Amino acid sequence: MLRMHAGADLPNFISGKWSWDNKTERLLFEPHFDLEDVRDRYIETNGYSFLRTLTQVEEAVFREDYVRSESTFDTDTVAINDVRDLVLFLMPKEFLTMKFLEFMHQPAVHRLLHALIIYFDYFLRLVEFVLIRRDELAGDMAQIQSEQTNEMKRIFSVQLSQYRMLVARNYSVILKGEGDMAKFYHMKPVINISITLEDRFFHEQFLAVAIQIVWITMHRRAYYVIEMEMNRLFRSEHFVMNRPEYLKFTPAERSFLYGRRNKNVSYLLQVSPLILELQHVDEEDLPILWIGKRKYRGNNIRIAKIELEYIVPDTQLRMIDVTHGILGHPKRFYDTILDINWPALRHENYSLANDPYHIIRQPTLRIPNVVDAHLHRMSQKDEHFFKIFHIYEPCNKQNLLKWLQRENKLISIVKGDIKLDIFARCERELSKKSAGPNVDQVISKYFQLVSRLRKEASFIHPQSYYMRPELQRTGDDQFFGK
Template sequence: MKRLHIDTDVPNYPSGKWSWDEEADCLKFVPHSEMGEAGERFVQTNGFKFLRTLDEKEETVFRQKYVRPGARYDLETIGLDDVRDLVLFMMPKEFLTMKFVRFVHQPAVHRLFHALIIYFNYFLQLVEFILIRRDETTVASRQMQTHQTSEVKRIWSMYLSQYRLLVARNYSIILKSEGDLKQFYHTKEIVHITANIEDRAFQNQFLAFTIQVVWITLHRRAYFVIEMEMNRLFFSEQFLLNVRQYPEFTPVERSFLYGRNSKIVNYRYQRSPLTQELMNIADEDLPILWIGERIYRGTDTRISELELEYMVPGVQLYMADISHGILGHPKSLYNTILSLDWPSVRYANFSMNYDPYYIVRQPNLHIPNLNTRTVRRMSKSLQQFFKLYSIYEQTSDEVILNWVNRAKVIKHYKAGKSLDGVAKRPTEHPKDTRNVNQIVDKFIDTMGKLRKEIVKDTEPADRVNAAPHYVIKGDERYFRK
C-alpha cells in the first residue's frame, strides 16, 4: 500500500474564485487576498465571524505550525482532531483564550462532538426525507400515505430520539464539571457565585465552535439547518433567532423530527430538548446511557447498532461500512480546508462496487421492520459489568500556548519573518543532550501509537465478577477482556 507523503512546507490549496474578465474576455482567478473583506471570505455563525477559506500565507502557517504532528497510526486519515484543529485556526481571535482552547481539548468535549456528528448525520437525512415527502404530497399526482408508512416514520423518529439521548448524556457529563472539567465550572468553590456574563459568553462561543465542527465534518452542507437545530438543542425554540434561511416545519413534521418528549411551555419553565430527553427515557432505551462506559450484554439489536456506531473510532469507520461525514476518509482526497479535491477523487476510480468512503454512494435510510418496537420491548437485558476505558492523549501545555498565540504567529509570518521551517533545520545542527534510555523510551512510546500493543492493566480486581483485563494501546478506547 502506498503511503501518503504530507508536505507541510508549501500551500496546496488555491484560495480564491474564478470570475469573468470583461477586458481580456476570459476567466480570471482572483485570490481571496485581493478581495479584501468580501462575503466569500467569512461565514457568520451565531454572530461570530469564522474564516470560510485561507489565503496562501495563512495556509502556510497552518500547515507548518498547526497540522497534527508526530508519528501516529492514523496520520494519513481524517479524524475529529483534524476538524477541531481547522476550526481552531479559522475561529475569531477573541476565542483565543487559555481557558477556551484547553476546554475544547478535553476528552468529554471530544465525546460530545462525536455524539453530535452522529446525531446530525441522521437528522439531515430525515430533513431531506421530509422535504422530498413534502414535494410528493403537493403535486397533482400525489401519493397516498398508508398505515405502514406512518409506522416507519414513528420508528425513524424513535431512532433520532435515541441519538438525541446519547448527545444529552454526554452534555450532562460536561454540565456536572467533575474531574478535569472542574476548573471550567461557572461558580467559585467557596462563595458559589455564578459568573453569568462570562459564562454566557463562553457558552455562545462554544456553541458557535461546535456548529463549525459539525458543519465541516458533514461536507459543509445544510449550514442553516445545522445552526437552527444546534441552537434548539442547547437552548430551546423560544430563544431561536428569526433568520430567513431557517426552514419551517409543519406541526406533523415537527413531531416527527423532535420526538414525543419535545414540549413547549411558558419560557419561565421551559427546559432544553436535551434535558427533556433525559427526564423521559423509555425502559428499553436505558442501556443507551451506558454506551461507551460498559459493554452491552442484551439481545436488543438496536442498542448493539448504536454501540457499534459510537464505539468505532472515527478514523476506522470505513472498516465497519459506516459514514459520518469526512471522518475516516484519506487526506489525499481533501485539500487543506478539508474540502473534497475532485481531481484526486476522479483518479481514485471509485464506483458503486468499490466505494468504502460513501463518495459515489450516498448514506440512506434503511427501512426497518414494522414490528421493531415490539421486538425491542421483548428483548432481554443482562447485567453490564464489563467496563470500558477510554484512551485520549492529553494535549501538552506547549500546544495549548501555541494555539493561544495563533494571531501573533500569523502576524509574524505576514511581516516577512521566518517560521523556522524544515528547510532551515538541517543547517542548524542542534546538540542532542538525551541519553540512550530517553531515546529508547521515546521510540517505544512512538511505536505504541503506531501499533496496537497489549499490556496488562494494574487496576485491582476488587469488583464483583471482576477478572484480569487487558487494554489496547494505540486505539481510542480500553476494553475489559
C-alpha cells in the same frame, strides 16, 4: 493532505493582473488582496465571523504548527481532532483563551462532539426525507399516506430520539461539572456565586465552534439546518432566530423531527430539548445511557447498532461499513481545509461495488419493519460484565500555548519577521553553530516513535522496540503514553 496553494514558499511580489487602460493608453496593475474583501472570506456563525478559506500565509502556518502530529495514531486518516484543530484555527481571535482551548481538548467534550456528529448525520437524512415527502404530498399527482407510512415515521422519530438521548447524556456530564469538568463549572467553589455573564459568552463560543465542526464534518452541506437545530437543542425554540434561510416545518413535521418529548412552555420555565430527553426515559431505552461506559449485553439489535457506531473509533468506521461525514476518510482526498479534492479522488476508481468510504454510495434510510417497535419493547437485558473506556491523545500545556500565539505568529510573518520559505530555513540551519543531535539520539527517538505507534507483538523482541507503552490515567479518562 493536499495543499490549497502551490508551493510552501511565499511570493515576494504583489499578486495581481495587468490590464490596458484606453484613456491613459498605458498598462494598469490591479492587485489581488487574497480574498480579504470578498464576501466568501468569512462565514457568520451565531454572530461570530469564522474564516471560510485560508490565504497562502495562513495555510503555511497551519500546516507547520497546528496540523495533528505524525506521532499520533492514524495520522493519515481524518478524525474529529483534525476537524477540531481546523475550526480552532478558523475561529475568531477573541476565542483564544486558555480556558476555552483547554475545554475543547477535554475527553468529555470530545465525546459530546462525537455524539453530535452521529446525531446530525441521521438528522439530515430525516430532514431530506421530510422535504421529499412534501413534494410527494403536493401537486396534482399527490400520494395518499397509509397507516404503514405513519408507523414508519414513528419508528424514524423514535430512532432519532435515541441519538438525541446519547447527546443529552454526554452534555449532562459537562453541565454537572464533575471530575475533570469541575474547573469549568459556572459556580465558584467557595462563595457559590454563579459567573453568569462569563458562562454565557463561554456557552455561545462553544455552540459556534460545535456548529462549525459538525458542518465541516458533514461535507459542508445544510449549514442553516445544522445551525438552527444546534441552537434549538442546547437552548430551545424561544432562542432560535427567525431567519429567512431557516426551514419552516409544519406541526406534523416538527413532531416527527423533534420527538414526542418536545414541548414549548413559557421561556421562563422552558427546558432545553436535550434535558427533556433525560427527564422521561423509557425502560427499554435505559441501556442507551450506558453506551460507551459498559458493554451492552442483550438481544436488542437497535441498541447494539447504536453502541457499535459510538464505540468504534472515528478513524476505523470503514471496518463496520458506516460513514459519519468525512470521518475515517483518507487525508489524501482532502486539502488543508478538509474540502474534498475530486481530481485526486477520480484516480481511485471507486464504484458501487467498491466503495469503502461511502463516497459513491449516498446516505440512505433503511425502511424499518413495522414490528421493530414491538421487538424493541420486548427485548431482553442481561447483567453487564465489562466496562468500556476510550483512550485519548494527551494535550500538554505547550500545545495550548502554541494556540495562544496564533495571531502573533501570523502578524510576524506578514511583517517579515519570520520567514517560512525553504531558503530562509536553510540559512537559519547553516547559521547555527550547534552540531545537532548525534546518531544515537536520532535512532532512539525514531524507535521510541515506532514502538508507540505499532501494535504489541505476540513475542518479546530482544531490544523491546515493538512493545506498546503503558497507558496513563489522568482524572477520569485514559490517555496514550508519550
